[in-house]
Every structure is written in C-alpha cells, then in structure tokens.
Amino acid sequence: MPVSGTTWQLIRDSLGPLLDGMLRGTLPLTVISFLLGLALALILALMRLSRVRLATGVARAYVSVVRGTPLLLQLFIIFYGLPSLGLTIPPFPSAVIAFTLNVGGYASEVIRASILAVPRGQWEAAATVGMDYVTTLRRVVLPQASRVAVPPLSNTLISLLKDTSLASTILVTELLRKAQEIAAPTFRFFTLYSVAAAYYWVVCVLLSFSQGRLERRLNRYVAT
Amino acid sequence: MSRPGEPDGVLLEVHGLTKSFGSVPVLRGIDLDVREGSVTVLIGPSGSGKTTMLRSLNALEVPEAGIVRIGDVAVDYGQAPGKKLLTRLRAQSGMVFQGHALFPHMTALRNVMEGPVVVQRRPADVAREEALSLLDQVGLADKADQYPYQLSGGQQQRVGIARALAIRPRLMLFDEPTSALDPELVGEVLQVMKGLAEQGWTMLVVTHEIRFAQKVSDQVLFIDGGFIVEQGPPGELLVAPREQRTRQFLRRILDPL
Numbered sequence: 001m002p003v004s005g006t007t008w009q010l011i012r013d014s015l016g017p018l019l020d021g022m023l024r025g026t027l028p029l030t031v032i033s034f035l036l037g038l039a040l041a042l043i044l045a046l047m048r049l050s051r052v053r054l055a056t057g058v059a060r061a062y063v064s065v066v067r068g069t070p071l072l073l074q075l076f077i078i079f080y081g082l083p084s085l086g087l088t089i090p091p092f093p094s095a096v097i098a099f100t101l102n103v104g105g106y107a108s109e110v111i112r113a114s115i116l117a118v119p120r121g122q123w124e125a126a127a128t129v130g131m132d133y134v135t136t137l138r139r140v141v142l143p144q145a146s147r148v149a150v151p152p153l154s155n156t157l158i159s160l161l162k163d164t165s166l167a168s169t170i171l172v173t174e175l176l177r178k179a180q181e182i183a184a185p186t187f188r189f190f191t192l193y194s195v196a197a198a199y200y201w202v203v204c205v206l207l208s209f210s211q212g213r214l215e216r217r218l219n220r221y222v223a224t
Numbered sequence: 225m226s227r228p229g230e231p232d233g234v235l236l237e238v239h240g241l242t243k244s245f246g247s248v249p250v251l252r253g254i255d256l257d258v259r260e261g262s263v264t265v266l267i268g269p270s271g272s273g274k275t276t277m278l279r280s281l282n283a284l285e286v287p288e289a290g291i292v293r294i295g296d297v298a299v300d301y302g303q304a305p306g307k308k309l310l311t312r313l314r315a316q317s318g319m320v321f322q323g324h325a326l327f328p329h330m331t332a333l334r335n336v337m338e339g340p341v342v343v344q345r346r347p348a349d350v351a352r353e354e355a356l357s358l359l360d361q362v363g364l365a366d367k368a369d370q371y372p373y374q375l376s377g378g379q380q381q382r383v384g385i386a387r388a389l390a391i392r393p394r395l396m397l398f399d400e401p402t403s404a405l406d407p408e409l410v411g412e413v414l415q416v417m418k419g420l421a422e423q424g425w426t427m428l429v430v431t432h433e434i435r436f437a438q439k440v441s442d443q444v445l446f447i448d449g450g451f452i453v454e455q456g457p458p459g460e461l462l463v464a465p466r467e468q469r470t471r472q473f474l475r476r477i478l479d480p481l
Binding site: 121122124125126127128129130131132135139140143144220221222 | 344387
C-alpha cells in the first residue's frame with residue numbers, strides 16, 4: 001500500500017493526541033508504578049533476607065504468586081473482579097495498583113540478589129563505626145547494591161513501560177488506547193499502531209541511554 | 225587515670241569468654257586483663273580462636289558466655305545482652321580488619337568522617353578537620369579525596385586505621401592488619417601502629433609479625449585450641465617460652481623451612 005498524502009496527514013494529525021496519551025497516560029502510569037513498586041520491592045527483599053521466618057515466608061509466597069500469574073489477569077482481578085466484592089477502583093488507580101504489585105514482586109528478587117552481592121565485611125565495618133541496621137543499609141549497603149541492581153532494574157522499567165499498554169484493556173487512556181480510539185472510526189489501524197510503536201520505541205531508547213549514564217556514574221569508584 | 229567502676233588502670237577485662245560455632249568450641253574460657261596504654265599482641269595458629277576472641281570484644285561475634293568490660297561498659301554475654309548495650313560496647317573500641325573493609329563508594333576523607341558525622345552527629349566541619357588531621361597522622365593527607373581503589377593496600381589499611389580512630393575509641397583492635405598486604409607494604413602500616421603505641425593508645429593486635437611483637441608490645445598471648453596457653457612480656461614469651469606448644473609454633477613461623 002503506497003503511502004498516500006492522506007496517510008501523512010493522518011500521521012501528522014495523530015502525533016499530538018498520541019503524545020498526549022504518552023505524557024498523560026503511559027509515562028505517569030510507568031513512573032508512579034515503578035517508584036511505588038521499588039519501595040515495595042525493597043521491603044519484600046528485606047523481609048526475604050530477615051531472620052524472621054514469618055516475614056521470609058510471606059515474601060516468598062508473594063513473589064511466587066505475582067510471578068506465577070499473568071499480569072493481564074492481575075489487572076482484570078483488580079478492575080473487574082474486586083467490584084463484585086464491593087470494592088470499585090477507577091481505571092488509573094487500578095492500573096497503578098496492579099503494576100506496583102507486579103514490579104514489587106519482580107524487583108524484589110533483583111534487590112535481594114544485589115544486597116547479597118555486597119560483601120559481609122561491609123556490614124561489619126559499618127557496625128564498627130557504630131551504624132545500626134537502617135543506617136548501614138542507607139549509607140553503605142544500598143549505594144553499593146545499586147551498582148549491581150541498575151542493569152536488571154532497567155530491564156524491569158523498560159518492560160513496565162511497554163506493559164502499561166495492557167492498561168488499555170481496563171479503560172485507562174494511555175498511548176495504545178488513544179491509538180485505538182483514533183484508528184477505530186477510520187480503520188487506519190496499521191498507521192496509528194505504527195506511530196504508537198514508534199513512540200514506545202523512542203522512550204525506550206531514551207531510557208537505555210539514561211541507564212548507560214547512570215551505570216557510568218555508579219561505576220566511578222570502581223577500578224576498571 | 226582511673227574512672228568510677230574501673231579498677232586501677234585496667235581498661236579491658238575479660239572473664240570466662242566461651243564460644244562455639246555449632247558443636248565446635250572456639251573459645252573455652254578466656255580470661256584477660258589489659259592495662260590502659262599497653263600493647264597486647266595475640267599470636268597462635270589459624271583456627272586457634274584469636275580472631276574470634278578479638279571480634280568478641282566488640283560484639284562482631286556474640287559469645288555464649290563470659291564478661292567483657294571496656295572502660296565503664298561491661299557486657300555479660302551469658303545474660304543475653306540487648307542491642308543497645310552491645311552498641312555501647314562497640315563504641316568503646318576501634319577495629320581494623322585484615323583488608324577490603326573500606327567503604328568503596330566513599331573517598332578516604334568520607335570514610336574517616338562517616339562514623340563521626342552520620343552516627344555520632346558531630347558537626348561536619350569539625351569532623352572534617354579532625355578527619356584531615358587523622359589522615360595526616362597516618363601519612364595520607366594528600367590522599368583525602370581519593371577513592372579506595374586508587375590507593376595501595378598499605379594506604380587503604382592506614383585509612384582504615386584513621387577511620388577507626390575517628391570514632392574516638394578507648395581501645396584499638398587490629399585483626400591481622402598486614403596479612404593481606406604485599407610484603408613491601410607491611411612496614412608502613414606497622415610504622416603507623418608503632419606511632420599509636422608511642423602516643424599511649426591501648427591496643428590489641430592479632431598478628432604474625434613477631435618483630436612487631438618484640439619491639440612494640442608489652443605482653444604477648446599465645447592462644448591455641450581456644451585457650452590462652454601462655455602469656456608474658458615479649459622478652460620472655462618470644463625468647464624463652466615455657467610451653468612446648470608455644471615453642472613449636474614460634475619455630476614454625478620463625479623458621480618455616
């Protein structure tokens with residue numbers, strides 16, 4: 001199919017609304033879910049690493065359930081399932097909850113492994129200068145663990161950005177849903193979906209670029 | 225210089241220290257007095273319990289039984305001491321490890337300042353001045369802004385010593401501070417330690433550097449099998465040991481061939 005003038009027209013006209021879907025739907029959904037998810041992941045990782053059997057067990061079970069069920073199904077349970085229990089949550093918050101819980105499960109394993117990668121001697125050295133558990137984590141262990149965690153967590157973030165498109169199925173007006181809305185009356189799905197794909201790709205490229213810079217920054221105190 | 229609760233001049237007192245790893249006993253009742261301002265060297269074969277004993281003094285290892293008193297802080301390990309008390313005990317001593325214990329993501333200066341500023345909440349500018357003067361004392365004033373990976377092993381150990389001094393402990397503990405170093409770097413670390421001894425620091429040193437024990441220490445403990453087998457001034461213990469085991473050990477390390 002030759003690219004006709006009207007196709008260029010359509011692309012030009014859709015750029016604005018789709019950008020809007022990215023900036024007002026996809027990006028906030030990604031950023032909020034990722035930050036909340038990281039906080040949850042840190043708590044879960046510390047629970048797994050603790051010597052309290054109950055905490056370890058709960059964290060382990062949580063990760064097992066989150067990783068063992070489809071993300072789309074998790075979205076459906078929260079948005080379509082909970083109302084039957086009398087709990088109705090609007091689309092955007094539903095999506096934030098589902099993605100946060102999901103990121104929390106996956107990232108907790110990354111954070112746990114990266115904390116374990118910090119030598120035991122660092123905990124001891126921190127103890128000898130008087131640090132308690134929280135101070136040791138904040139000042140000594142997490143800064144070193146972050147170096148290990150950034151590459152896999154970047155994967156999680158990039159996956160999340162694309163996975164937020166699933167939120168279109170629970171009526172969140174993000175990038176993909178915007179594209180569907182514009183395409184539906186004109187049947188120009190190929191064009192609109194391609195533009196949407198380009199938007200996702202551009203943002204992923206920017207994220208990869210930031211990842212590289214962050215890694216170089218975190219590696220500045222390591223001999224190479 | 226005696227304070228309330230401190231019998232004349234004895235800064236560190238250890239009674240009946242007992243510890244096992246699983247079913248393997250590593251400390252079988254250690255008793256020890258260390259006078260303020262004295263240098264004590266602990267020698268013994270690997271696995272003898274000397275490192276465990278040293279680490280028990282600042283609660284990096286928690287023994288099953290025994291009493292440790294440093295200054296006016298006494299801990300009875302048999303009474304399941306709380307975290308607070310162990311933290312107070314820990315603050316009484318500075319610890320220098322065998323190696324690799326500097327915080328790699330902080331400069332030398334920041335390593336030294338970390339305890340005073342973050343834990344003891346001293347004003348940053350005061351702590352900074354003090355940290356710089358401690359780095360000067362260990363001969364590294366010009367390395368303040370370097371990261372650990374930019375320093376040699378000997379320099380790293382000296383920063384470690386400055387970091388331990390910065391928390392203003394009453395006692396300095398050294399756990400094989402030169403064992404992980406290239407031979408030509410050992411001297412600079414021992415020099416700094418000798419300087420501390422001359423300034424009157426109370427020190428406990430686990431080491432295989434017999435020359436250091438001879439020149440700097442006031443008493444030497446030979447530990448084997450979780451006991452203090454023999455103790456005495458270096459002139460006696462290192463020269464004319466009474467115990468067969470001490471003689472064997474010294475012969476092995478002084479003349480390995």
